[in-house]
Amino acid sequence: VLQYGLPDDALKRQIAELMARRGVSCTEDQVFLTTGSQQAMDLASRLLVDPGDCVLLEQSIYDGIRMAVKARQPRVLPVATDPDEGIDLEDLEARLAGVERASFLYAMSEGHNPLGSSLAEDRKRGLVEIARRHELPIVEDDVYGLLGLDGDSPPPMRALDERWVLYLGSFSKILAPSMRVGWLVVPEDLIEPLTALKHSSDVDTSTFGQQVIARYLEQGRLPAHLDRLRAEYGRRRDAMLEALEKHFSGKARWTRPRAGIFVWLELPEGTDTTRLLEAALDEGVAFCPGEAFASMDPAPLRRSMRLSYAGSSPERIAEGVERLARVVAGNVKVAV
Numbered sequence: 001v002l003q004y005g006l007p008d009d010a011l012k013r014q015i016a017e018l019m020a021r022r023g024v025s026c027t028e029d030q031v032f033l034t035t036g037s038q039q040a041m042d043l044a045s046r047l048l049v050d051p052g053d054c055v056l057l058e059q060s061i062y063d064g065i066r067m068a069v070k071a072r073q074p075r076v077l078p079v080a081t082d083p084d085e086g087i088d089l090e091d092l093e094a095r096l097a098g099v100e101r102a103s104f105l106y107a108m109s110e111g112h113n114p115l116g117s118s119l120a121e122d123r124k125r126g127l128v129e130i131a132r133r134h135e136l137p138i139v140e141d142d143v144y145g146l147l148g149l150d151g152d153s154p155p156p157m158r159a160l161d162e163r164w165v166l167y168l169g170s171f172s173k174i175l176a177p178s179m180r181v182g183w184l185v186v187p188e189d190l191i192e193p194l195t196a197l198k199h200s201s202d203v204d205t206s207t208f209g210q211q212v213i214a215r216y217l218e219q220g221r222l223p224a225h226l227d228r229l230r231a232e233y234g235r236r237r238d239a240m241l242e243a244l245e246k247h248f249s250g251k252a253r254w255t256r257p258r259a260g261i262f263v264w265l266e267l268p269e270g271t272d273t274t275r276l277l278e279a280a281l282d283e284g285v286a287f288c289p290g291e292a293f294a295s296m297d298p299a300p301l302r303r304s305m306r307l308s309y310a311g312s313s314p315e316r317i318a319e320g321v322e323r324l325a326r327v328v329a330g331n332v333k334v335a336v
């Protein structure tokens with residue numbers, strides 16, 4: 001356990017079983033273990049992107065992917081995204097029409113970070129159809145997919161296509177981020193190049209972390225843990241939505257997550273949430289300003305913020321939203 005080691009077969013088997021729970025059929029030979037899903041993003045970028053290539057990122061996007069691709073010096077093509085509905089397929093087609101080739105599209109089908117939304121079935125199908133037609137890899141980040149809050153999440157895009165969708169999962173959001181164990185599900189012919197790239201960056205995924213998680217999964221303990229986690233996050237989500245309804249109704253727009261841990265709150269035009277943050281912290285309430293999630297132009301995201309309900313009790317969430325409403329009312333010209 002304390003030595004270098006090959007990727008743990010028992011863990012890969014367990015992950016293939018977990019994928020079946022997500023409605024994805026794959027073999028353990030298609031599972032590639034990574035040091036968290038952040039490394040999976042880095043490896044996918046190194047595998048797929050050459051300097052100057054085009055990468056498609058939604059306008060509002062998890063900052064970790066932006067950082068991962070940045071090292072490859074790509075041309076980022078921002079794709080319009082609706083906070084509720086997700087990636088705009090027409091805009092994606094228009095972006096693709098303007099370039100010879102794009103290296104990949106990064107997408108989240110469940111519990112989007114930062115938007116909190118999930119893709120409808122027809123949008124997932126539409127994206128996969130575009131990917132096939134343009135031979136465009138989709139890097140699908142599904143780290144919140146097992147955190148369905150209204151029952152099991154529908155299957156990710158990887159369930160629809162195993163050639164063009166490179167799937168990325170993690171134990172960070174369902175078990176323990178400190179273990180630093182994530183995974184990719186990819187076509188078998190990509191395992192060898194990924195192995196070479198990974199070796200140059202960290203040799204192995206922590207042998208210790210792999211074995212701890214493999215034993216935990218073998219003991220069959222994950223399902224009960226996930227049930228508890230999802231029930232608790234569900235209560236926290238409900239508390240946040242209820243408080244938003246009470247304090248922001250008619251004055252702001254927000255998303256209603258069915259998976260994950262985030263709500264995206266859009267305030268009236270002209271609001272600058274980065275400037276609001278200081279006043280909010282003085283009131284003891286924190287959020288992430290929208291512009292932190294811009295793939296390119298931060299201006300349209302300045303009026304928005306990402307709220308997380310993961311870390312506080314329903315009572316504290318209710319109190320936090322009430323305080324936030326006070327801060328907004330005192331600092332935004334349009335009365336809230």
Ligand SMILES: Cc1ncc(COP(=O)(O)O)c(C=O)c1O
Pocket residue numbers: 035036037038039062064113141143169170171172177181182
């Ligand atoms: C959408 C998303 N993807 C990936 C990660 C990275 O997680 P890890 O590297 O711990 O698996 C995070 C962490 O916040 C995330 O929110």
